[in-house]
Amino acid sequence: MENVIEAINLTKYYNELLAVDHINFEVKKSEIFGFLGPNGAGKTTTIRMLTSLTKPSEGTARIFGHDIQSETIIAKRYMGIVPEISNIYDDLSAWDNLMFTGELYQVNKSESERRAKELLDMFGLFDRRNEKAKGFSKGMKRRLTISMGLINNPQLLFLDEPTSGLDVQSVLIIKDVVRELNQRGVTIFLTTHNIEEANVTCDRVAIINKGKIAAIDTPERLKKTIQSVQSVEVAFEKASPKNLKELENIPLVNEVRKEGDKFRLYTHDPANVLSGLWEYAKANGLKPISLNTLGPSLEDVFVRLTEIHVKANRRDSDE
Amino acid sequence: MNRQRLSLEQLKADLRAAWAITKKDMRLYYVNPGAIMFGILFPLFMFLSFAVGKDAPAATLIPGLISITVLFSASSIGPMVIPMERRVKTFERLLSAPILFYSIILGKTLSGFFYSLAIGVIPLLIGLVWFETQILSVLGLVLGLALPAFCFAALGIMFASFPTENPGNIMMLLNFVRLPLIFISGLYIPIESLPDWGQAVAAFSPLTYANDLVRYALEAKTNYGVALDSVALLVFTAFFLFVGSRLNKKFRK
Secondary structure (H helix, E strand, C coil): CCEEEEEEEEEEEECCEEEEEEEEEEEECCCEEEEECCCCCCHHHHHHHHCCCCCCCEEEEEECCEECCCCHHHHHHCEEEECCCCCCCCCCEHHHHHHHHHHHCCCCHHHHHHHHHHHHHHCCCHHHCCCEHHHCCHHHHHHHHHHHHHCCCCCEEEEECCCCCCCHHHHHHHHHHHHHHHHCCCEEEEECCCHHHHHHHCCEEEEEECCEEEEEECHHHHHHCCCCCEEEEEEECCCCCHHHHHHCCCCCCCEEEEECCEEEEEECCHHHHHHHHHHHHHHCCCCEEEEEEECCCHHHHHHHHHHHHHHHHHHHHHC | CHHHHHHHHHHHHHHHHHHHHHHHHHHHHCCCHHHHHHHHHHHHHHHHHHHCCCCCCHHHHHHHHHHHHHHHHHHHHHHHHHHHHHHCCHHHHHHCCCCCHHHHHHHHHHHHHHHHHHHHHHHHHHHHHHCCCCCCCHHHHHHHHHHHHHHHHHHHHHHHCCCCCCHHHHHHHHHHHHHHHHHHCCCCCCHHHCCHHHHHHHCCCHHHHHHHHHHHHHHCCCCCCHHHHHHHHHHHHHHHHHHHHHHHHHHHC
C-alpha cells in the first residue's frame, strides 16, 4: 500500500530542548491516523514539520513521495491543513474566506464556487454564507476552518484537535464529514486529546511522549498489549466516599477509581474480583444497580504508556 | 520541459496568490484605525509641526509633504498587518499554502504600495488645487510616487519580519529609522545647502532620492538626476526585500 506520509528520523531542537526526538512512522493511503500525546509531547511540532511550517533540525518527511524540504510546493498541493486555532478572517464573510483560500491554492474561480457551495452545505453554513465570520459561534468558526482546509480537494488532510471544546452539533457534523472524506479515499492525520474519539475514528494511532513515539498500532492491538489492565465497573444504589478506600481492600484489586456515580476496580482477574465484590456489597448492605466487566481502553493504554515515562522522570529528578 | 512548465505555472500561481493577498489586505486593513493613524495623520502632523511658520512659499513645501506621506503610508501597512495576522494565526494560513514565500512578501508589499499611492495623491491634489503646484514632468511624478511607494512598502515588510505579534513593537522600531530619515533627506533643508558630511549622510537615505524625484516632477529641480534616483530606489527596494526574506527565514527556524 502506498505511503502518503513518511516521517524519517524527524527531529526538532528548540535551542537545547529536544522537542521531537528522531521519530519514524508511515501513514498509508486512505488511513485515518491518530497522533496522540499529552501536552508538550511534540504533537504540534511534528504536524508543523510535516506541513513545512517548521524546519526540522534533523531528518525529513515525504508527502506522497515528495520531500517536504526540497519539494515543498508540490508536497503542499496534496494537503489540506486545519490548525488547532480557527484561523479565519473575522471581517470576511464565510463565502469570501473560502474564495480567498481557493485563490491561495490556485483553484479556479468556478471550481472554487462549486466547492464552496458544497462545503458550506456539508457543514451547515450555507444559509449564513454572506455573514461576517466574527458573528459566528466557536463551533461554526471551526466548521468554516475545516471547509477552508478542504477547498482544494486535498488527498491528505491534517486535522489538529478538530473537535476540542465544541458544541455537540458541531462535533457530530465534523465526525460525519471526516468519515465521509475517508470513505472517498482521503487520508487523514488527526491529533486529538480525546482518546475515545481516536479509538472510534482511527485505523491506527501513534502515541508520542516526550518527543518519542511510545507506541504505534491499531487501537485494538494496543489494547491487547495491556490485557492485565482489565476492570470491573460497579454502581451502587447508595454509595459514600468511604467505599472507595474499602473497595481497594478486595483481593486482587490493583486500583479503584471513582468515575461519576460508578467505581472502577482495576485487576488482572475480573472473575475473582466479582465474587469479592459481591461479598463486600452483601456485608455492607449495598445494592448494585449496574455491574460491567471491561477490557482495557485506549485511554488505559495512553495513561499506561505516558505515566511510565512521567514516573521514570520523577524518579530521575528525585535522584 | 515538464520542469520548465511547472516553473512557469508556479510563477503564475505565485503572482495570482500575491494579488489575492493584496486584494484581501485592501478590503480588511485600509480603513483600519492603525493604518489611518500611522499612514495619514502621523505624517501630516509631523510635517505641519516643522513646516508651519517657516518662511517659505507653501508650494515649495508640497514635494516634502508628498514624500513624507508616501514614506509613512507605504511603510505602515506591513508592520501593522503582519503582526496582527501572526496574533490571530491567519499569517500561518498564508505560510501553509502551496506558494513561494516571496509571493507572500510581494502581496504584502503591494498592499503598502497601493495604499501609499492612494494617500500620496492627496497632498498632490491639495497642492494643485490650493497652492499653484504644477506638474512639470509626468514621468518624474509617476516615478516619484511609484518607486518610493514600493521601496518604503518593502522597508515596512523588512521591519515586520521581526517575530512579534504586537504592531506597536514594530512601529516603535520603525520610527527610529523613519524619523531621522526626515531630517537627513533634504525635506526641510535643500540637499545643496547641507554641509559636505550632511550631503554624504543624505546619500544613504532612500527618502533623499524619493524627494529628489518629486522635486524634479513639480519644480524641475534635481540633485542626482532621474536615472540615479530611480536606480538608487530600486537598489534600496531589492535590499529591503532581500533582508526581509532572510530575516523571515531565520526567525521561522
